[in-house]
Amino acid sequence: MTKKLRIIGLACLLYCSSIGLLWAQQMMFADSSRLGRPFSKDPHVVKFEGRFLMYFSIPPVPDQPGGWGIGIAESSDLIHWEKIGTVAAAEEYEKNGFCAPGALVKDGKVHLFYQTYGNGSKDAICHAYSTDGIHFTRNATNPIFAPKASNWSNGRAIDAEVYAFKDHYFLYFATRDPQGEIQMQGVAEAPLNTDFSRDDWTLAKNESILKPELGWEGKCVEGASIIERKGKLYMFYAGSYNNAPQQIGVAVSEDGINWRRVFDQPFLPNGKEGEWNSSESGHPHIFEDKETGKTYLFYQGNNDHGHTWWLSNVEVKWKKGKPRLKN
Template identity: 55%
Template sequence: MATRRTMGLGVGSVLAMAAAAAACAPMARAERPAPAAAPEVKLFTRYSDTSRIGQPYAKDPSVIRFAGRYFMYYSIPPAKDNRQGGDGFPTGWAIGIAESRDLKSWRKVGEVLPVQQVEKNGIAAPGAIVIRGKVHLFYQTYGNGRRDAINHGWSTDGINFERDPGNPVFRPDPVEATWSAGRAIDAEPFVHGDKLLLYYATRDPEMKVQKIGVASAPLDSAYGKSDWTNLSKHGPALEPELAWERNCVEGASIIRRDGKLYMFYAGGYNNEPQQIGVAVSSDGVTWKRLSDKPLLTDGPPGSWNDSESGHPAAFQDGKRTLLFFQGNPDRGKTWTLAATELGWGKRGPYLKSVK
């Protein structure tokens, strides 16, 4: 996410800037091609947050099951009234928390606010995971351009988080990984064997093309700054190659199925439109696309996700697989989170409603 701070702005300015803000905001907007004949997607659930700007605005979902209920973490925009947040910082971008007992009805139960100096411009794009009875939250700093990085916190109740005093814990070294600008956003943690993998999005040295990399830390470590090894030193795990991906792949979400790892990822900058593709891997480092077409497209004209279907979060709940994602009909003036159910065939996942 890369916009200016909104401290001291009126509601009109906040809304305008929030509409322009995105986890993967383009450096220059490309012309959108004529919309394809996309089918209406059958939704399992739908949720948004009106608490900060008085209209629906929630992005970048991450869903877990913890302590007998489901938690969804997501990005929320600056508050329109410029109220004070954690440690006296203005309430810029932050992380909302909603809970559910059935994955269908959601209730907001809290916020994760900036409290460290490195977080003062805002935090966003959470990635949550449960390890040894604690919720570990990896999330990006906001508004620092190529210096944005991944922070880490943990919680015993899913709502109140302690922070690593050494935050940020990870950003790629641009001297070591010369293909990267050194930025890290869109954290996605995933347990693989005795390692915790951390997927991240970064840009090329010119800050124009968004790509996905991966780092690892020992699973029994504290996931601090010294624990991470960048597995993408010599090149990205995934980079834009297909026409619909334009100059951006981001928002990796990983699940394991039948011994293989599947990455759901967003292609295209926000509202170009951003759409969702799938890649497969055996080691979590080398990935191959399942198709040259997106699994989930933007919706048909006039639909709630006409402008995009983006930033996926795949969630395995027993035998059921849900794909959470963000969408909007108004080029980012509002944002809503939703989920659709996936089925699985010989070729991988498919949308149950449009098989």
């Protein structure tokens, strides 16, 4: 081997080693079982019975009946994940697909909130619960929530996030304007003693609580994820439609209903050209590990305009009441 070839070989080895080290330190997860290529979206994480469980959307199987579904993975360190199950369609309202999971742990059960999919403006929020985090029993009143069609909403509800704050559970959802063009956030509420059934939910505000206004938000604000810090709620949300690029912003509220933006620019932007998330950094989930006190922002991304989708996370620090990305 010539000296020049040895130098090239050493450079390649160092490059590959550095990439391998990066991926070993950074969470990079995607399920390939349905398409034969990495494709997972909409991450949501809970800690249940000593392990981390992540629920995420998985795409339809080509040339087979059914639609989107929900996958389940587990981890002990929030970096390395293994798929352990799938939430299979069980009811007529799920036959066209269901996805975009949100979850919480209450009374020793995992409560899963998800949307029906493939029904246009009729898509709505559903609820199920599980004693093991894998096998779920549906709420008999499903779908549990969708707003009535009105002068601000076409009646669709997707991207559920349910969060307890003060004397209510708030259900944050995305809907569209009557023309079906602008995606925006709404919120419903239920009492703390709710079993999450349909009759417990009412609109907390009969209008959008956050809609696209900034240039980078395009025509879409969706995927709200909520965390409480020092008596205030912070909403991490996705701005703009997928691969536009979609990027992540932050808003804050004292009452869970009225919101203002913390930043005018994306908190987590899409990556630079050549990076794994150059097409977008989207659909956030903010997760706090109560044992360590650390906060992590989970999100989806890709660099091929949606041919593949990966899930990752980044640690979030808090300074003077505002979140910042860990350096």
